[in-house]
Amino acid sequence: MKILVISIGICFLSIVFSQRKQFFLLAMRLLSYRRWYIYSISDSLSFKLNQYFNYHEMFKCFISEITLVFPFEHISLYYTDDDYEQLRVLSHYGNPSNDLDLPSKSLWLWLGVHRQIISQSNRFKNNKTSHSDELKRFNSTICIPLFSMGKLQGVLMCGSLPKRYRMQSFDFTQLWKISQIFSLAIQHALLHVRNQSNIQRLSRLHSFSIESSQLLSQSELATLSTQLFYDLFNLKTVFYFHYIEATQSFIPMGIHYQTHLSLYQYPLILCEELLSNLGTESGSDTHPLFTQNPTVFTMFSAIFQTKDYFIMPIRNTHGNVHGLFLAPLYSRNALVFQDSLISIALNAVKLPINRIANFESMHKTNAYNQAVLDNNPVGIIVLDKHLTILSCNSKALVLFDEPHTIVKEKINITYAKCPDIQQVEHVAISHAPIAFETTIQCASTVNSVYLSAQIIQSEILCMITDLSAMRKLQLKIQQSNQLSMLGAMSASISHEIKNSLVGIHSFAQLLPSNWHNESFRNKFSSLVLNQLTRVTEMTCLLGQLGKPSITKLQPVNLNYHVKKAIELLTGEFNKNRVSVSNLVDNDIIIKADVNQLFQLFTNVLLNSIQAMRVTGGSITISSQKLPGNYVEIQCKDTGHGMEPQTLSMINDPFFSTKSSGSGLGVPIIRGIMLRHNGGIKIESSVNLGTVFKLYIPKVKANAEQFEAATGIQLMRAEEKEEKEFTLLL
Known part of the structure; x- marks a missing residue:
């Protein structure tokens, strides 16, 4: 009423004085002050919100602006990065009566299709919607969908307004506009936070690559890898199971949570035909891994109080399963499946695991080959094209009565004991194999031997058979x-x-x-x-x-x-x-x-x-x-x-x-x-x-x-x- 009287007075003065236009505009602004303020919020809100990269601070800014014209008792923000399954509470204003529950999926689907505000106001055309009970459950009068890039991303649940305050169609239109600006700002803030987090996690991956390159033990690497997944995805507990092909079982090797070290005694069994179908996915009692291990699954469920698990197989260069990461999942880290860094992290872990596995395999092969050579009754000496001794077995050392130090020496150190071995030089020149019988003069004995030499892949292979023992x-x-x-x-x-x-x-x-x-x-x-x-x-x-x-x-x-x-x-x-x-x-x-x-x-x-x-x-x-x-x-x-x-x-x-x-x-x-x-x-x-x-x-x-x-x-x-x-x- 005061604004109306002041506006009439200004109009009268505009007639009396010459400044008619300016006074008239001022009167009109006073008559429509609320609408003008809503417009100003719409124009300035985007700029104000973009100054924040923390969505909690952004929500406070939004509340401070919108409650000046829409004084709701409380407002709750529900948001998701992908779909309804990942919906979560971001923030609250006021004291909502139901701050733990989430909007129903039917409400979510309806909002995604109709793209309208739901209200209990008698002046709003959707007052007879079947979702009025949903609003009552949250003690709210208005439900505002938040869209970003054409996709439903969140919901604002707004409490009641003062009794003297009534929403007009104009108010709902502007409220829709302001909420969508807020939705875009939240999306921008979440993207910024995610990018910052990704930068930190990529830095963590880089440090992991440096640390893992210095390890030569699968158990040490398993411990380091489980710590990596904990840091990247905030997983409370992470297990690494190493696959043993002989027993077709996964043996626990690395556990990030020390309390559960007793689980080392429980291997996981999986048939070979199911290994090829094992992928990065959620695990439950219907997963092949747990179908074949019901006792282990029951025990895990009792310990971790969940039936959802994150299963991450590690494959070698041939596509065969080499190991398995297993982590219990809770609601707070349910978004780990959608994380773009999963494939990067798996590759970062796979490289050192395969490197160590190849190193261990090569070490075992070399040990086996050396054992075969050392137990061979024939003396074997391998030379390069410059006649430098690359390797020799124990029988050759016995025949020449030499220590292991002859490796990396020239073959001419044996000329004094066996002059005929000089013929090996002709093999290096002509690449033609030779074979002859000769003797090796040692300190106390003379060994009759049969010596043959040939070129194999740019190296000279000499085989010395002890004929005296044979005879x-x-x-x-x-x-x-x-x-x-x-x-x-x-x-x-x-x-x-x-x-x-x-x-x-x-x-x-x-x-x-x-x-x-x-x-x-x-x-x-x-x-x-x-x-x-x-x-x-x-x-x-x-x-x-x-x-x-x-x-x-x-x-x-x-x-x-x-x-x-x-x-x-x-x-x-x-x-x-x-x-x-x-x-x-x-x-x-x-x-x-x-x-x-x-x-x-x-x-x-x-x-x-x-x-x-x-x-x-x-x-x-x-x-x-x-x-x-x-x-x-x-x-x-x-x-x-x-x-x-x-x-x-x-x-x-x-x-x-x-x-x-x-x-x-x-x-x-x-x-x-x-x-x-x-x-x-x-x-x-x-x-x-x-x-x-x-x-x-x-x-x-x-x-x-x-x-x-x-x-x-x-x-x-x-x-x-x-x-x-x-x-x-």
């Missing part, structure tokens, strides 16, 4: 075979010796009564001499079988030694009902070692006897002269023969079809033929028998002429070393 082992194997032969023939030889002694004993009993009979005495003397000679020869042959074999080639009569072998095994032939025919020519002189030749024929004949133990049969030994001054010796039996598969494996050491066999007979025969520069060929058919064909040189033999004329390949010295090394292994 000692070969000698032991040969002696073992000889002893097994002695055991097999012991019964037969003892029988023959017993027969000779029985004859001598019988004549000795008759000698006293026939002492004066000269014919009897002569016959007795001849019998005793013959029988003792026979026993002596048998024992000598047995002694030859038991002696170590050192090859000493000399001219020998082939037929003589075949007869001796047959005579030694006479008891075995009779015992197994086997007949023997010796068709070897008497005039064949070969170049052989006497002891090894006797062992050769004994082995061949024993193999034939064993093939006819059940049914008996016959053995035929024959000879044939071949070109190149070689002789073929055939030993043919009528035994059960061998199948093709058995025949293909007969040369393998320790292979035998007999339960009591040593499997060394044929390898020993091949070894003897190799040392005589000869050859062997075995033919066999089931139920037709077996033929051993032995090719032995005479005194003046020509191996090349023999091979060219017959097409039979003799076994060379290189093959001899290879076979001996195979036998050693």
